[in-house]
Amino acid sequence: xxxxxxxxxxxxxxxxxxxxxxxxxxxxxxxxxxxxxxxxxxxxxxxxxxxxxxxxxxxxxxxxxxxxxxxxxxxxxxxxxxxxxxxxxxxxxxxxxxxxxxxxxxxxxxxxxxxxxxxxxxxxxxxxxxxxxxxxxxxxxxxxxxxxxxxxxxxxxxxxxxxxxxxxxxxxxxxxxxxxxxxxxxxxxxxxxxx
Numbered sequence: 001x002x003x004x005x006x007x008x009x010x011x012x013x014x015x016x017x018x019x020x021x022x023x024x025x026x027x028x029x030x031x032x033x034x035x036x037x038x039x040x041x042x043x044x045x046x047x048x049x050x051x052x053x054x055x056x057x058x059x060x061x062x063x064x065x066x067x068x069x070x071x072x073x074x075x076x077x078x079x080x081x082x083x084x085x086x087x088x089x090x091x092x093x094x095x096x097x098x099x100x101x102x103x104x105x106x107x108x109x110x111x112x113x114x115x116x117x118x119x120x121x122x123x124x125x126x127x128x129x130x131x132x133x134x135x136x137x138x139x140x141x142x143x144x145x146x147x148x149x150x151x152x153x154x155x156x157x158x159x160x161x162x163x164x165x166x167x168x169x170x171x172x173x174x175x176x177x178x179x180x181x182x183x184x185x186x187x188x189x190x191x192x193x194x195x
Contacts, residue, residue, distance in 0.1 A: 082188045085188070086183070086186060086188070089186075090179070090182075090183050090186075093179065093182075094157070094179065097157055097158060097175050097179065098157070098158075100158075101133065101134070101157075101158045101175075106158070107137055107140060107141070107144075110130065110134070110137065110141060110159070110160060111141060111144045111145060113159065113160045113173045114128055114141065114145045114147070114149065114160060114162075115145060116171075116173075117160065117162035117164075117171050117173075118145070118147070120162075120164065120169070120171060121162070121164045121167075121169075124164050124165075124166040124167055125164070125165060125166060126147075126162055126163070126164050127150060127162065127163045127165070128147065128149040128150065128160055128161075128162045129149060129150050129151070129152040129160065129161045129162070129163075130149045130150070130151060130152065130159075130160055131151075131152060131155060131156055131157065131158050131159070131174075132151055132152065132153075132155060133155070133158070134151075134158065135151050138151070155176070156174035156175065156176040156177070157174065157175035157176040157179060158174070158175040159173045159174040159175045159176075159177075159178075160173050160174070161173070161174055
């Protein structure tokens with residue numbers, strides 16, 4: 001083998017060896033880059049999923065907050081509407097009570113309540129009061145029951161109030177007391193389940 005051939009052989013072997021080493025280094029570098037890229041993808045995917053979870057929870061909280069505020073607003077509007085309807089209803093009831101006080105049945109009702117009070121008092125003294133608006137019924141009630149009711153200074157819409165001092169008893173059959181008790185305990189229960 002001549003020197004030139006030896007040199008050529010050495011050159012070919014060196015080039016092949018360098019190419020193999022370069023190819024091996026490139027393959028290792030590519031594999032390392034692909035591993036790094038996979039790891040980076042995985043980290044970004046995990047971070048993205050975590051961020052999505054946080055944003056979803058925040059959105060759900062904001063939605064719940066908005067729903068709660070709207071629910072409170074609706075309840076307030078409903079409460080105001082119920083209060084207005086309640087006032088209207090009880091204004092009508094008050095008018096009906098006043099209308100009843102102008103009917104003959106009212107005098108019969110007063111007589112019955114006076115007789116009930118006399119029965120409760122028995123032999124004890126009793127003071128029976130009627131509303132000032134019923135003063136025109138004094139003579140008729142006296143004729144029917146045998147006692148003369150007193151006219152009250154306080155307006156109680158109608159009805160009677162009886163006092164039995166010896167027994168410390170107050171019998172309150174006034175429209176005002178009944179009206180106020182009903183108004184205070186009145187609730188709006190209605191709709192599909194309460195019709």
